[in-house]
Amino acid sequence: MNNVRFSTALHILTLHYYMKDEMLTSDFIAGSMNVNAAIVRKETSNLRKCGLVTTKEGKGGGTMLAKQAKDIRLSDVYNAVRQTSPLGKKNVPNPACPVGKQINTELDILYNKAEEAMVSKLAAVTLEAFCKPII
Amino acid sequence: MNNVRFSTALHILTLHYYMKDEMLTSDFIAGSMNVNAAIVRKETSNLRKCGLVTTKEGKGGGTMLAKQAKDIRLSDVYNAVRQTSPLGKKNVPNPACPVGKQINTELDILYNKAEEAMVSKLAAVTLEAFCKPII
DNA sequence: TATACTGTAATAAAAAACATTACAGTTAAT
């Protein structure tokens, strides 16, 4: 997860909060963020699949928040972009090693607990609460 | 942090717990883990700088735990290998955008809180407790 | 002084992330 997706998604959503109820195009968002419009479209497309925004194709189209900012939690954003554990990847151990054989099972459990702790912290913050100090 | 370093470091420490009080060479550890010995030496070297292991150069040398397994917390391991935030990188925003200008400050605060939540979960687990189900 | 180690730099290879281009499909306005 050492990428910019969480930050990108949150930036997109924050812009929407700021531009209340306006339909935003990928070009507009991309300009604000200094990235290519195709990247924005990829992420809004993903956020739509996750129920956080609605999109409209064709002329006059764009993206809007699908719910009120107070009903979007940062854990929703995290889950929308999450790909790998925040603790990183596991090794592929030597199957002849007795320790290696079992360590990944324990790592799975540990990773889940640790991630859960982080996610519940994110769940305590709504998009609205996150945006307040910005606006 | 989408790498294998946390897993690697923990694997090394677990092997040491398993091989109680024996001095382990990088070749031995590397064999158990299916990785190159130079990678193990890089990580043990780092773990030494962080006070988790002691190393000995020259013939008959190798690595040992620097403290008892009950006194090593997984948060120590995390801090030893941590490089970037578990929520990923931030964007480089367009300085002309009022939202972009402030969002990274808020992200810093958020990232710190979220990471802290994860780290305190890791702090609750000692190397000994982690290893118990393995051994 | 030979042997068996660590430490680390340099480099190469592989994987992941990011950026760009292109264009099909959709909608609205004229």
Place this chain on the structure above:
DNA sequence: ATTAACTGTAATGTTTTTTATTACAGTATA
């Protein structure tokens, strides 16, 4: 109907990050 302005997404290229490998200087032991 045609044009213009959008999204969606695939294909491709580039850059960055991560991992692996090689090599060898330095150190300790016998």
